[in-house]
Amino acid sequence: MKSILLVEDENHIAEGIKFNLEKQGHRVEVASDGKLALHLFGAKKFDLVILDLMLPKLDGHQVLIKMRKNNEKIPVLVLSAKDSNREKVQAFYEGVDDYVTKPFNLDEFLARVEKLLIKASWYQNTNSRSINSETIYEFGDNKIDFSLLRASHGPKEIFLTQQELKILKVFLENPQIPLTRAQLLELAWGYSDHTNTRTLDNFIVRLRKYFEDDPKNPKYFLGIRNVGYVFYSKGKK
Numbered sequence: 001m002k003s004i005l006l007v008e009d010e011n012h013i014a015e016g017i018k019f020n021l022e023k024q025g026h027r028v029e030v031a032s033d034g035k036l037a038l039h040l041f042g043a044k045k046f047d048l049v050i051l052d053l054m055l056p057k058l059d060g061h062q063v064l065i066k067m068r069k070n071n072e073k074i075p076v077l078v079l080s081a082k083d084s085n086r087e088k089v090q091a092f093y094e095g096v097d098d099y100v101t102k103p104f105n106l107d108e109f110l111a112r113v114e115k116l117l118i119k120a121s122w123y124q125n126t127n128s129r130s131i132n133s134e135t136i137y138e139f140g141d142n143k144i145d146f147s148l149l150r151a152s153h154g155p156k157e158i159f160l161t162q163q164e165l166k167i168l169k170v171f172l173e174n175p176q177i178p179l180t181r182a183q184l185l186e187l188a189w190g191y192s193d194h195t196n197t198r199t200l201d202n203f204i205v206r207l208r209k210y211f212e213d214d215p216k217n218p219k220y221f222l223g224i225r226n227v228g229y230v231f232y233s234k235g236k237k
Contacts, residue, residue, distance in 0.1 A: 003048075006050045007031045007055065009056055017050070020106060021110075024113075026117075034060065047117055049075070049077070051064060052080055060080065067095075068095040076097055076098075078096045078099045111226075118227060137172055139172075141153060146169070151211075167207070169188070170187045171229075175233040176231070178230045179230065180227055181201075181229075183228065184228060184229065219236045220232055
């Protein structure tokens with residue numbers, strides 16, 4: 001169960017969104033104005049904020065700026081009738097993660113929410129372990145020696161490139177955490193979120209050939225449709 005703060009002053013919209021999010025298994029708290037939103041945000045822990053921009057007492061832009069001063073990691077999705085490019089660009093500069101305009105398609109909205117909740121889980125759990133250049137890491141029948149740029153799968157020896165080691169390091173430091181392609185590209189190689197490349201997918205194919213008994217039916221490096229990839233250190237059964 002994820003905890004969501006919904007900041008929306010139109011009761012019928014707030015009730016509809018709350019109902020559908022709770023059907024998805026999430027806990028939802030509603031704030032009907034900007035000041036209440038900031039109070040709840042400071043008093044409780046949330047995994048996601050859904051924020052309208054036109055609010056009484058304190059507008060959404062002010063709320064967003066104050067939230068970002070206290071926490072840069074919690075994803076924020078703006079849900080607003082303001083659909084101008086200027087409003088959207090301003091919101092992104094202020095730290096919003098996604099922007100949906102009213103009226104909206106419910107299925108698309110829920111899909112965007114789930115994507116941001118995955119991002120929230122990644123932020124909360126990333127860097128839970130650290131792998132340095134001297135580390136030897138083992139999983140299944142595989143061994144990776146970061147100092148020698150070598151690995152093995154059973155008796156088979158594997159020589160790794162620096163780029164392969166970098167992407168492996170990201171996976172090994174974040175086991176069982178779904179990572180988007182953008183996150184993997186940025187963490188491993190410093191690519192921006194807007195980089196349009198299939199390079200990552202080609203690397204995953206290579207990692208599966210190296211470390212999976214059956215690359216076509218992987219159990220360590222798994223794809224997640226429309227999201228990215230996840231690494232299971234003990235194998236996904």
